[in-house]
Amino acid sequence: MRTPSESTTGSRPPRTGGPGGRDSRGPGGGHGRPRDRRVYHRRKVCRFCTDSSIKMSYKDVDTLRYFVTERGKIIPRRITGNCALHQRALTVEIKRARNIALLPFMVTEN
Incomplete structure (x- = not known):
């Protein structure tokens, strides 16, 4: 029986940071991208907010296909x-276009 003061880890050392319990800055750690370089991503904007001429309708299948995967x-x-x-x-x-069979619910592979 264990007393409340005993830890559940037993004789194992405590975990250090990083995935798998490894310290990312220790010997052999720290692989990957350098931290001082910043990667800038272009902010995505809503197509419907920026261009008011694009109308969203279940009948416009070409516009809807842009937002659906294969x-x-x-x-x-x-x-x-x-x-x-x-x-x-x-x-x-x-979902409206799917219900009246303008868009497929799912595509089966042949």
Whole structure:
């Protein structure tokens, strides 16, 4: 029986930081990108907010296909760059187009 003062790790040393319990700055650690270089990503903007001429409709299948993968899944907004309002509206329009068979629910491989 263990007393409450005993640790559950037994005789193992405590874990250090990093994945797998390794210290990323120790000997043999720290591989990968140098930390002083910054990578700048271009901020994605909502296509529907910037260009008001693009109308979102379940009948406009060509516009909806841009936001759906080849397998038929809706692409998330962190990838497309849509705002939350337009991503929700886009999801509704894609589901409407699926229900009347303008877009596939899923694509089967032959």
